[in-house]
Amino acid sequence: MSALLDDVLVLDLTRALAGPHAAMMLGDLGARVIKVESPTGDDTRSWGPPFMDPEDPDASRESTYFLSANRNKESITLDLKDPADQDVLARLVERADVLMENFRVGVLDRLGFPVSRLHELNPRLVVLQITGFGHDGPEATRSGFDQIAQGEGGLMSLTGLTEPTKVGVPIADLLAGMNGAYGVVAALYERERTGKGRVVHTSLLAGMVGVHAFQGTKWTVAKEVPGLAGGHHPSIAPYGMFRSRTAPVQIACGSEKLWQAFAREFDIDPAGDGFATNPERVANRDALIEVIEGLLADLDAETVLARLDAAGVPAGKVRSLDDVYSWDQTLSQGLLLDVDHPTLGPVQLPGSPLRFDDNAHSGGRETHQAPPTLGQHNDAVRAWLDEA
Known part of the structure; x- marks a missing residue:
């Protein structure tokens, strides 16, 4: 061929x-x-x-x-x-x-x-x-x-x-x-x-x-200079890395539907004060992270990932390269x-x-x-x- x-x-x-x-x-x-x-x-x-x-x-x-x-x-x-x-x-x-x-x-x-x-x-x-x-x-x-x-x-x-x-x-x-x-x-x-x-x-x-993608247009269109993004998405919340009892997990609620599914799984009021819409959650990101990490503090990473998978919420590990290269999916x-x-x-x-x-x-x-x-x-x- x-x-x-x-x-x-x-x-x-x-x-x-x-x-x-x-x-x-x-x-x-x-x-x-x-x-x-x-x-x-x-x-x-x-x-x-x-x-x-x-x-x-x-x-x-x-x-x-x-x-x-x-x-x-x-x-x-x-x-x-x-x-x-x-x-x-x-x-x-x-x-x-x-x-x-x-x-x-x-x-x-x-x-x-x-x-x-x-x-x-x-x-x-x-x-x-x-x-x-x-x-x-x-x-x-x-x-x-x-x-x-x-x-x-x-x-x-x-x-x-x-x-x-x-x-x-x-x-x-x-x-x-x-x-x-x-x-x-x-x-x-x-x-x-x-x-x-x-x-x-x-x-x-x-x-x-x-x-630069959306970070670039944040400046060219909105005239806002973006800063350090850290471990969380600057435009979506919750979307980032969260600590569990044993290891960090990554969670991506990239839509209102996913946020509601996540909130249901962990008994959070999805329309609660400060968390009802994505702009509100972004504005109150620190408080949201505190709430989520409080809920995950007694759970091991594998349990969190299994629950999120069952709920249909995108989530994943932070793998080292040796783990990536031995992973069945790779x-x-x-x-x-x-x-x-x-x-x-x-x-x-x-x-x-x-x-x-x-x-x-x-x-x-x-x-x-x-x-x-x-x-x-x-x-x-x-x-x-x-x-x-």
């Missing part, structure tokens, strides 16, 4: 996370992804701990960070300041469908590969450029790192209990990668009509602003991949979030490749170019 993108060749010149994640998303869908690394490798190859050590103590250590963002790729090493290696890249560009890069603005130009030259070499090429703060504007030349973007892009001002807090994963990088992959697929679709490639721009800042969705790494042997990775109706996972890709070792495919890729 053909994978969705099995006729697409992607040149991945990116490093760290945003760009590699975008390329990996296309690789998951069957694209051939050639990761072009400097002779010293992607920065994330040295980001640890933890590192995974193969049995051979003399073998190179593998970074779990790198492993998270580079499955389904081949790796070649090129020194893009070396004329001979620049020639190799030019030959790859001629054959590629997509080129992805996340250098600082102007770096690819200085290396001799401005967009104009890329399209001279290959008019059908789709170019993805991911930056920290945008490809133009007064701060375009700033380098972009995830935590900086979370702060500058406003997300940290919404996250935390008592002070701004970053999200526990590099969400600015991941969203930039997802947006980039989305833009590339749209450009490839357009190319089917026009025969021409185009440049797709996105940034870490754009990803942050793009997910396993039933095929969200983990088993691959055979060239030095580590069998390893398990978080996989693609997509499933399609004619194949269980990942757009028809029947097998997945482990993240490559540095330069693992140097000889194979050069031989392929020579055969052309």
Whole structure:
């Protein structure tokens, strides 16, 4: 069975996370992804701990960070300041469908590969450029790192209990990668009509602003600056994390019907003073939390969750990752991949979030490749170019 993108060749010149994640998303869908690394490798190859050590103590250590963002790729090493290696890249560009890069603005130009030259070499090429703060504007030349973007892009001002807090994963990088992959697929679709490639721009800042959602319109429309949301929804109540006797539980009364069902289950007057409507409950959130946690104080989490499930009220645990990865529901969705790494042997990775109706996972890709070792495919890729 053909994978969705099995006729697409992607040149991945990116490093760290945003760009590699975008390329990996296309690789998951069957694209051939050639990761072009400097002779010293992607920065994330040295980001640890933890590192995974193969049995051979003399073998190179593998970074779990790198492993998270580079499955389904081949790796070649090129020194893009070396004329001979620049020639190799030019030959790859001629054959590629997509080129992805996340250098600082102007770096690819200085290396001799401005967009104009890329399209001279290959008019059908789709170019993805991911930056920290945008490809133009007064701060375009700033380098972009995830935590900086979370702060500058406003997300940290919404996250935390008592002070701004970053999200526990590099969400600015991941969203930039997802947006980039989305833009590339749209450009490839357009190319089917026009025969021409185009440049797709996105940034870490754009990803942050793009997910402000109702918090953003709270400012743009209502001129109210939102603050730290903590563990509760700023616009709905009760909707958040509540303490029981044994562990926190999450409860989401996202409609009046659900609030009434919750109130009936725990003998609360749903039309009581201060709790009758969602605006009232939001205004009196602290008092509502106190009432609910008082009712849950003598109950263990499992009992609370069972009662809420029976009442039809959405609720859930706060799971640690080891619990998530052993959960039957996670396993039933095929969200983990088993691959055979060239030095580590069998390893398990978080996989693609997509499933399609004619194949269980990942757009028809029947097998997945482990993240490559540095330069693992140097000889194979050069031989392929020579055969052309």
